[in-house]
Amino acid sequence: MAEFFNMGGYALYVWGSFGVTALLMVAEPLLIRNRRKAALQRAARLTRIRSEESS
């Protein structure tokens, strides 16, 4: 196990590469989820304002 994480002495480089790649590829979908939430809320607010104006 320890030998696996040591990566033959290349631990910093291998995990530094895979770690940051994984971090960004998890972070990006989360950021997109937030953007979708904000966009939906804005669309709902605009819809409500319009329906209030027309009634």
Added chain:
Amino acid sequence: MANNFINWFKFSSPASFYPLAGRFSLWSSWITVIMLAVGLYLSFFVAPTDYKQGEGYRIIFVHVPAAWMSMIIYLAMALWAAIGLIYNTRMSFMMMKALAPTGAMFTFLALWTGAFWGKPMWGAWWVWDARLTSELILLFLYLGFMALQSATDDVRRGDRAGAILVLVGVINIPIIYFSVKWWNTLHQGASVSVTQGSSMASIMLNTMLLMAVAFWFYTFAVVFHRVRSIILEREADTTWVSELSEVKALERGS
């Protein structure tokens, strides 16, 4: 004749592309998760230790796919930019815009994992070599495009200006790709070549190709998801958006 002709222009309308993009994104997400799981297993437990670089070479399994995606996404942006300028279709510009952050991310990752590979093998995090420098310029092109898009409130002018920037910058892609041939670079030549085949052992090559396909599907998943938000942002005042079930649910709930 008319029956087997798909009307592609139908999907150039945001209202019909929005649900389609949702389905693309969902399916691509599942394929990405499965392929990444298999790809990572092969990367660490099946692919053998390299006789020259030991375990350090395993960086290739993220470095090369990220670098490929950084260029492919730019080409896709350029294609959408050209279609948008020629046909003046709104969806094309939205696709162009949706691709940029993911392209910038993969460009950053190509540079980052390259630095973490260069340090142990060359003894330097960075050198001003033609391959590395042209890839850095690609990152600036992505960042410049995103800055330009966010700098203007006029959507149509922003789209056209962005599209022209992307098309001018496309000259950088062949420069990146051929840099290792045209100049004497510290960066090694292509591991996989269309004309000469591959210089790698087949299990290493197959693992790398699998990771590359996984990154493709990741890109489909996030870009089609992001473009849905862009559609919502731009079409928020239309009737079809106000009639979406997800918008109605929020409208009643608040």
